[in-house]
Amino acid sequence: MDPTGPWAALEPKLAATRKRVQELEWEPQRRNSFVPYTVDRDSAHADAGGQRCLMMSGYSYLGLGGDERVIDAARRALSVYGTGCHGVRALAGTIPLHEELEEEVARVANREAAMVFSSGYAANVGTVGGLVGPGDTVFIDKYDHASIVDGCRLSGATVSRFRHNDPAHLDRRLASSSTRGVRLVIVDSVYSMDGDIAPLPELRRVCDAHNALLMVDEAHALGVIGATGRGIEEHFDNAVPVDIKLGTLSKAIPSMGGWVAGHRDLIAHLRYAARPFLFSAALAPASAAAGLEALRILQREPERVTHIQRESERLRANLTTAGLRTGASSTAVIPLIIGSDEATYDYATACRREGVIGLPVVTPAVPNNLARLRVAVTAIHTKADIDTAAEAFRAAANTCPALAG
Ligand SMILES: Cc1ncc(COP(=O)(O)O)c(C=O)c1O
Known part of the structure; x- marks a missing residue:
């Protein structure tokens, strides 16, 4: 690459990346x-x-990545619907499989409704952006996943970070916030780099005390925690409800895609407000079918x-x-x-x-x-x-x- 002209300003960034890779x-x-x-x-x-x-570092928690039933389901979807969906969900991109998958996600998440995105990353960016904007405040754990952080940045809401798994610090952050708009607290159910679990009962108490909504990212919890793998609510004996549940179909569920589940009205709103859902192609048929089959296996096994x-x-x-x-x-x-x-x-x-x-x-x-x-x-x-x-x-x-x- 010619390190002069318009490329010259970029060169320090490229050099820093080369150095970093070479060092390790x-x-x-x-x-x-x-x-x-x-x-x-x-x-x-x-x-x-x-x-x-x-x-020893894979994410396929349920061990279903090579499961014949999941692969067969994907093959059948390919033969019926082809390789792509030819559009966004709101226009030509929806196929019956998407709706079946969304019903299954809602069932597993124990919520009225759900919607699926083309990745977990898109689910976070779309959900956060669909719920908050300028005038609202999002309170996030210091170790929350990058897709939550990026969703917050893009949303234009005020972002307030609290110390990892520290409800007392969240309490102080909420107490000192003067926002009149939406207050949204977001945590990972299970932290992907540490493997610890969010203290849900204490977080719920703090949110209730400050009139805040509580959203959890179940990416590393679905299929992993709770007696039957239903995630953080089941882990705490289904005694502490969250307001919004979100997850991915790319870890325990060995496919691609992300999801959010909650109240019917909330999902109806997000279908029109979540930009990565509105402006990015629908989840591919084979991915939707593999996700659906794996969710069914999770419930049976x-x-x-x-x-x-x-x-x-x-x-x-x-x-x-x-x-x-x-x-x-x-x-x-x-x-x-x-x-x-x-x-x-x-x-x-x-x-x-x-x-x-x-x-x-x-x-x-x-x-x-x-x-x-x-x-x-x-x-x-x-x-x-x-x-x-x-x-x-x-x-x-x-x-x-x-x-x-
Ligand atoms: C906690 C968490 N949320 C969201 C995501 C994004 O999911 P996806 O890989 O399906 O985009 C990840 C992926 O690593 C994650 O660990």
């Missing part, structure tokens, strides 16, 4: 980002450039959820006994907190040598000196896989100066 991934064995994996359909293993590894919960507990106990730091995790997401970005890459490389993939998450995705491997347990991991992973994580720790001893 200076040789092929240290490559962790954008690695193409071919994941087995019926096991937790993956091929990474010729090396067969145990994948709660033993998948029990397996995830039992095996993540076992893995966490094993790793903490070995002296590894798993932070506040109490779910299938188990961070192995290492410290510096570079030491975390060293550790990920050592794990790969042991045949296990644990992918590093570094700054700015996590605070300074809290870089980690983000490990996740899924229903496709056998007990033997979990034991193998635990042993590999321990063995790798002994070879890393930042962790050994």
